[in-house]
Amino acid sequence: MSNKKVLFQKKEFEGWKTLNDTVMGGSSSAYCDNTNSGLLLKGNIIEKAGGFVSCRSSIYKPSLDINEYQSFELKIDGQGRTFKFAVACEDDIFGLTEFIPGGLRWIKSFPTKKFGTTKIEIPFNSLNQ
Numbered sequence: 001m002s003n004k005k006v007l008f009q010k011k012e013f014e015g016w017k018t019l020n021d022t023v024m025g026g027s028s029s030a031y032c033d034n035t036n037s038g039l040l041l042k043g044n045i046i047e048k049a050g051g052f053v054s055c056r057s058s059i060y061k062p063s064l065d066i067n068e069y070q071s072f073e074l075k076i077d078g079q080g081r082t083f084k085f086a087v088a089c090e091d092d093i094f095g096l097t098e099f100i101p102g103g104l105r106w107i108k109s110f111p112t113k114k115f116g117t118t119k120i121e122i123p124f125n126s127l128n129q
Helices: none
Strands: 017-020 029-035 038-044 053-056 071-076 082-089 104-111 118-123
Touching: 017 029, 017 038, 029 053, 038 053, 071 082, 104 118
Parallel strands: none
Antiparallel strands: 017 053, 029 038, 071 118, 082 104
16 A cells, blocks of 8 residues: 555645636636635536536646656545546646647546545546546
8 A cells, every 4th residue: 555645635725716617608606715624616507508617726836746646536525416627737848738729638527426525536547638
């Protein structure tokens, strides 16, 4: 069993912001809040004309070094909803990601339990581009 290293927890979510479908003409609304328990995303999803709410971090400068990590672990009270987790990178060397609309992203969808906390582990090698 390998030792776990924590990337973010509790107050380390400072600076994360909400991004709702209103940027594309949708009507969903939510807020992203930093609590003692971690990151809280709470809101109302309107599926017509959009249908998403999200929390995102600012771009880390310098970039996060995740070489010592093998996966992301999330603990979510998702009330039976399906979530998408996305992580992106920025290419400072050659700037090639600038030619990809929205940047280079890896995404993983996962369901949550209707009641209680869902613990999900997302190994880096399971992320889809």
